[in-house]
Amino acid sequence: MVKLNSHPAGRHFLQIPGPSTVPDRILRAMDYPTIDHRGPEFQALGKKVLANIGKIFQTANPVVIYPASGTGAWEAALVNTLSPGDTVLMYETGHFATLWKKMADKLGIKPEFIGDDWRRGADAAKIEARLAADTEHKIKAVCVVHNETSTGVTSDIAAVRRAIDRAGHPALLLVDTISSLGSIDYRHDEWGVDVTVGGSQKGLMLPPGLSFNAVSSKAIAASRQAGLPKAYWGWDDILEANKNGFWPYTPATNLLYGLSEACDMLLEEGLQNVFARHQRHAAATRAAVEAWGMEVLCQNPAEYSGVLTGVVMPKDASGQYYNADAFRKTVLENFNMSLGQGLTKLSGWVFRIGHLGDFNDLTLMGTLAGVEMGFEVAGIPHRKGGVLAAMQYLTATSPQGRRAETLAKAA
Template identity: 65%
Template sequence: MARSGQHFLQIPGPSPVPERVRQAMDRQVIDHRGPEFGLLGREVLAGCRSIFKTSRPVVIYPSSGTGAWEAAIVNTLSPGDRVLMVETGQFATLWRQMAGRLGLEVEFIPGDWRRGAPPDAIEARLAEDRTHAIKAVMVVHNETSTGALSSVPAIRRAIDAVGHPALFMVDTISSLGSAEYRHDEWQVDVTIACSQKGLMLPPGLGFNAMSDKALAASRTNRMPRSYWDWAEMLKPNASGFFPYTPATTLLYGLREAIAILHEEGLDAVFARHHRLAAATRAAVRVWGLEVLCLEEAEYSPVLTAILMPSGHDADNLRKVVLETCDMSLGAGLGKLAGTVFRIGHLGACNSLVLAAALSGVEMGFSRAGVPHREGGVAAALAVLEGRGGGEVQTQAGRGRAA
């Protein structure tokens, strides 16, 4: 059925692709062994380092974020190694399942899916590990299923406080390019990311950034790999090339996306995301609903997960909003299915787009018979206009001190 206007994609990724990025990808494929491609490859790889905030290598795979998860594991760990992970939500759970399938022994710190990874619990467990049997600590920075952001600097301090040598791996699949992140400064050993969220690209690229410590581990670990081998990637990457056919058109788009992020300025990008998130939470409070994340310091700038009133189905609301407003909202995942819906406010999202999205949610409540108070959109507008109190400044400034 034909619809007027545009579809609103307000899920927490894939995020809408900006017109500049789409146009950058609308090019003929070139010889991936020729000099023009070598220049593209060098520009893109250098640009990636600027986004990860690292001087060390970043590798790019034609893959999803799931592939980047696997690359991080198989390049650093060996079958039978023990790793420490935290149950922050659906994606931490899936990463745990992958680790188990690859032959790792996983200790999974339990969680309630409403908070980020607890640095104190990580520190306590590492303090008990006097033989250093735990080879890696693996956490999700922004848990896409719950809207809870873990403090990477605090977890790094927890590891250092007990002098534990474990590798530190962080999934930034839904946070890179939308939330402050500093691979080198925060002493992360492997950072995992993908293309279709804060980087504003279609799905299809996975990333690993690695420390010298991780590279040293990759030279001695015993996990089989071929496609994912960092060594095979890094050799041709030095000249801007890849060991197999790369996703050329996505690399054109990535170069443009990196340029867009730097034109706005990364600090401004992160402040915009915090402002949009604060406006969304202001709407939720006025509606009389509850944000899933319980800790204010852990509120995600990328998405907001909202609990439905008892007896009301989140998937029915999403269906009504899609059919009547042509807008897609994020579903509740795993054990949150049907009880939560998620509003994505990441990537190229701006104040006007968010205001329209929140209007669609408020209309959807009425049409789906969901009990709520009116005025959520007005409360969000007050925040977007700078009339909504001090939460935005507090949230936007907490990344480095967290």
């Protein structure tokens, strides 16, 4: 007799926008025995990891690695560069930008929030106008989320840098890349970012537990004058110990094994190839959403995320949205797949499809098939053919598909 609550066969489809699935290669690396974190074997690991993580941030500047979640790296970015009562300009792109603002409040910083509707990225023109009006330079930093995980909207960080420069303002630029690092093109040095915040559990394909601050020379100089209390989060001791491949406290050795392997995987594939892969899968997902007759949450095509797609539920005859959480529950119970929920303002009417990390065409097809079957089982009105639309897009944009198209045009 089959038990109703028996363990489902096959692997769970974790299609939330992070934590992402950890590939076997990284799991095996993390399975190595823990070693002496003061010994020469660890020193070699530390030097390799510190060199390669800089390549992922596309920086020649230091990257500080913490055994913490991304939230810890948010705090480190703020307390190392600011003083009590400092004003920071922050942009409301979604749930996580809002949480960063709440953290600033708790730390005794004065965040000035540029509000928006969570369907667009940071507007560089609005940032420029506010900074130009700040003739006394009371604003000490501009904080922007690169890829807003709650919405599937990506902000143009290069445009924000240009806005700060045009305003002639000395504010630091702090950027959250927790869900974009290793998935979407990001250039810490070229874009003039002062502190970039990152996390391990998304594009880096690791479990949660590591976070990062990539820091500019301007940020390090600011840290010497910053007045907010810091001990564990302080950069100085860590950067000094890192010169020899060590940390001033016990590091997360086995997560660093995994990080070393993750960097190897990304660099072997080639960062530009990784970014192109994510954009291709995002475009195929949007093709499916359009074919289903549904709406992508992000309203500006130039800001579509390569990491996830936010999907707006259709409305019923009374004008109410079909319940996104009930739909997600149906998908989980019937097809053993987790989709991302709508957070705070988006709760109940938006769900999120993650397509990041160790992810290929067949993974995407399985994901979209689970969504389309879920619509059918849950009785959500939709047009059929989303999976087919995505499949046609992937076929046409595969290396063989592009080659066949070229040959057909030539004939």
